[in-house]
Amino acid sequence: MSLPTPAPPPHRAGPVLCLLAGAQFLVVLNTSIVNVALPAVGQDLRLTPAGLAWIVNAYLIAFGALLPVGGRLTDLLGHRTAFVAGLLLFAAGSLAASVPWGFGPLVAARAVQGAGAALLSPAGLAILLAHWPPGPGRGRALGVWGAASAAGGAAGVLLGGVLTSALGWWAVFAVSALVALPGLVAAPLLLARDARGRTARLDVPGALLVTAGLTLLVHGLGAQGHAPLTGFVVPAAGVLLLLALVPVERRASDPLLPPALLRDRAVVTGNVLMLLLGAAWVATFFFLPLYQQNVLGHSPLEAGLAQLPLAAALMAASWGAGRLRGTLLPGFLVLAAGLLWLARLPVGGHLVGDLLGPSVLIGAGLGFAFVPLTALGVATVEPRHAGVAGGLVNTSRQIGGALGLAVLTPLAAPAAATPAALAHGYRRALVAAALAALLAAAGACVHLARGRAGSPPGAALPTGRTDTDG
Known part of the structure; x- marks a missing residue:
């Protein structure tokens, strides 16, 4: 298990905050940037409305369902290691999504993006908390981090329209990979190495239960009004899996939660x-x-x-x-x-x-x-x-x-x-x-x-x- 990340020298605090805010901007950007491009994607790949919905949901479901696991891996691997790994995974998914291979590969690439975001977002927040202890400095840093989230949502709508009109739908994914590259270079230079403490293992049964439960819950809730089976049975199954998590976590030596x-x-x-x-x-x-x-x-x-x-x-x-x-x-x-x-x-x-x-x-x-x-x-x-x-x-x-x-x-x-x-x-x-x-x-x-x-x-x-x- 990692020990607390050392705070950066004062002259690095600003660049570190810019790096963390940029990563959060990128995560939120990809919840909205694809929306305006969906008609063009559907025309090129000949997709139905249900297929187009999966291009959005693959990212959101993977992101939401894997966040608890991503947070726990951040604590186990170390903040810097998890941040760099999440950014690398996110960039790889973005690059793969920009290649028009077809519906299946595109949905898989979006899921990889979501998995990267599920590791990147909690790692970035953990680094922020470690670098800025409770006090006015942490409040200001969280304010910048929150503003970056808002900017990502707004920029997604505008960039999606501009890039799709000027270059094509593939560009909305390629730009995320390009934006991630400076972060991949800067993170090892700006962030202190993770201090290592005692060894702990990931609670695999807990991770599988929470991921499967949240996947079914988020997918089922998002399908309300479409199909009775998906809209009611699927989220109910997700709730049951999450309830089964309670006894599993009580017996775990290093519980996920x-x-x-x-x-x-x-x-x-x-x-x-x-x-x-x-x-x-x-x-x-x-x-x-x-x-x-x-x-x-x-x-x-x-x-x-x-x-x-x-x-x-x-x-x-x-x-x-x-x-x-x-x-x-x-x-x-x-x-x-x-x-x-x-x-x-x-x-x-x-x-x-x-x-x-x-x-x-x-x-x-x-x-x-x-x-x-x-x-x-x-x-x-x-x-x-x-x-x-x-x-x-x-x-x-x-x-x-x-x-x-x-x-x-x-x-x-x-x-x-x-x-x-x-x-x-x-x-x-x-x-x-x-x-x-x-x-x-x-x-x-x-x-x-x-x-x-x-x-x-x-x-x-x-x-x-x-x-x-x-």
Whole structure:
């Protein structure tokens, strides 16, 4: 098992943070960059809509299902080793996806990308936590990391459209491989070598159960409304496999999910609230473009450009949340207010009059909540468990998004395919997402009240600062 990664010299702190933020940008970029290119992929490879969905889902399922394993491997292999291995795997998958071999190889390459991301993301977060101890510095670093996540989502929509139009769909994958190359060169130079401690083994039965369980759960939830077998039986099987994980982990000498994490109130609270945030997050980025295209008649590129104010607000709020205290509760309240405002969704809506204001509020709420939630999920964790804790909090957001789509998509289903019926369905889904944000705000209130009543002086706050930071 690796020992804590040594902090970088002061003159390397900036470049290290740029490297980590760039890796997170790359991971999030690939959740959205392929979306605009899907019609071109389908035309070239003669794919059905179901086949096109697998090009998206192969990445998301592999990423979400393997995150706990990637986090545990980060702790076992060492932070730098896991980071470089994840980046190399991600680059290899990106390069393979850029070659038009056919549907099967493309889906396999996307799964390799997702596996690389599942190792890269928790490794990057573990390095950040090791380099920046609790205090104002960690808060600022997490703010930059969160802003990079927001930038990746926005850049994916724009780059996907530009690259597909100028070069072809293959370029959306090739650019990820090119972006990864400087990181592969810089990581061994900037990151300190992993210090080695006692030897531990990967809990293989636990890894297989959690990966299979999450794969079935995420895939089944994403298929709600398509096929009864896939939409209900498959996620139920996933839940059963995850329940079977409990006795297996109790008997394991080196469990995949250390019991101390599951007993940590801050870790549990952070992950539960991240589930709710993930549901509200996916509602915005899924239903808003549908409203713009299906009701307002915007093109995909116009819909992508219209989300730039939301992305800019998300980036700014993430950056600011790393420098401010107490943004968790206001973040959820602002998010709920933005979703309720957006839920007006008139049939003849306008970008400036009807979408701009609520989009900015939603982006600000997401950013103000996301950064302190990430900090809360890892704040009290021992350095030797930083990787698995980082993987767990990322998994919660992914599963929250899948749960959100499973619940909200039936609510948005219109009685008829008219613009008025579609808008009414999207309004129902956004109101339900706002209720999830309000439920998370209530949970944040309980957590903050308990923290004030029971935290000793100097205890970690959700932003990663301490009571003595002022």
